[in-house]
Amino acid sequence: MELLQEKLDVIQKKRSNLFNWRGQFTPEFVEYLLGYFAKAGDLVIDPFSGSGTVLQESAKMNTCAEGFEINPSAYAMSKFFTFSNLSMEQRFELFNTFELKLNDCLRFIDNEEKIYQNYSDYRQAYSNLINFGKLFQFQLDKLEKILLLNILFLSERDKNLTVKQSLGKSLYYIKNALLALPSTNAKIRANLLDAREIHQQIREQADLILTSPPYINVFNYHQNYRGLVEIFNFDVLKIANSEFGSNRKNRGNRFKTVVQYCLDMEEAIRSFWGVLKPNATLIMVLGRQSNVRNTAFYNGKIVMDILEQVGGFEQANLLERKFTNKFGNNIKEDILIYKKISQL
Structure with a gap:
């Protein structure tokens, strides 16, 4: 069975996210991918869990899921969905x-x-x-x-x-x-942890990674609700310097954010490999184009090149989805689908 384009594009959008987080997944999109790729007893991982959509939809399907976030405000949103395990x-x-x-x-x-x-x-x-x-x-x-x-x-x-x-x-x-919130016995977890380090917590246990990594030079996520999370003694500036392709760390030369992004993404992909079971699936959804100083960079192409260089994965499919955002802009995203195949 092939994936249906109308489902990937979410032509009939009926549900919204509970929380406000830029770049978050559409619930029906995640629901469709989980229904296609996940089965009973699977463990689903989202290394960039954002506002927790993968956790929310996994709980609905009674599927174990674990999310990871470096940003404390996104972590708090993701953590909310762990309440699905409460009676x-x-x-x-x-x-x-x-x-x-x-x-x-x-x-x-x-x-x-x-x-x-x-x-x-x-x-x-x-x-x-x-x-x-x-x-x-x-x-x-x-x-x-x-x-x-x-x-x-x-x-x-x-x-x-x-x-x-x-x-x-x-x-x-x-x-x-x-x-x-859906009630489920399937364990739903959220962790405050860098995506590059998740292999230290989970080792060859995941059946599916479904995630939307940061894009090059798009959002400074650490600024979201910054004054509020600092109440709880989170070091937001330290987090800012750890963001993928950190803008803050590369203020002097924005093109260095692209180099930094590639290095960060390579490290994350190696971590993903360590998390996945043999023959497990990796799905990454990326906005097609980012611009740095009026120069276009293609996120999906960059990540595919990194995957090829790292090794250990084989491309299973390359799809796209398109939608109109709240500002009326037509957005295209690349859906990269890979299988873990061998040693790095």
Whole structure:
């Protein structure tokens, strides 16, 4: 059976991602690929798990999945889907305890305190939200902090609301999302770990890697919700220098980001090889073109060249998908499908 183009392109899009993360997978696209490539008892890995779409769809299909993220804000989103392993009773208990603590803390917040103030500096503009997060986090356990982080991320968008209004709105959204998560006995895990190091944690256990790696020079992901994750003592600038093809590390010469990207991707591919079982499948989805100083670079072609040089993989298929993004731009992505075949 061949993969259907209309399914790859998600012509009939009916579902949206729970969280906002640039470059994230479309749920139906992941659902289709998992239905085609994964079977009962498989372990699916996403080394760049982003907002957790692969974890979400794997949980729906009762398939074990593990995601990895270097970015703490994306990790918090991915971690949310591990709550699929909680019973409904456990979810209610988690949420109700969190809600009681939140309401108790909100008593000390002025009713007129705004989420956003008109300052150019992010931390100053969102100082009320940041200060609330700093105050509240000390009352929470690890699971409750995952709820808090995702609530703070949601509230960042509510520029016209008060802190109390926005947090109440975000709390309601998270409650509905938590209770609507699929229930599964298949283990769903999320890890704060660099994709280049995942072979140190999993060794020849994965049946499928399904992921969308970063593209050359597209997003500085470390800037997403930066002021909020720093509340929890994450070193965001250290993470920035570790991003694939780091823009921050190569400010002096942007073309060095391309060289750095190739080195980073080679290291990741070697790690992927160590994670996969013999004859297992690797699927990477990449935006076709990136531009550095008005010079075009083709992500899929670059990664295919790296795969050929690294060895240990054989190309099984090369597909594309196309869609229109929220800005009205027509986007093409390459879908690279490889099999692990031999020693490196």
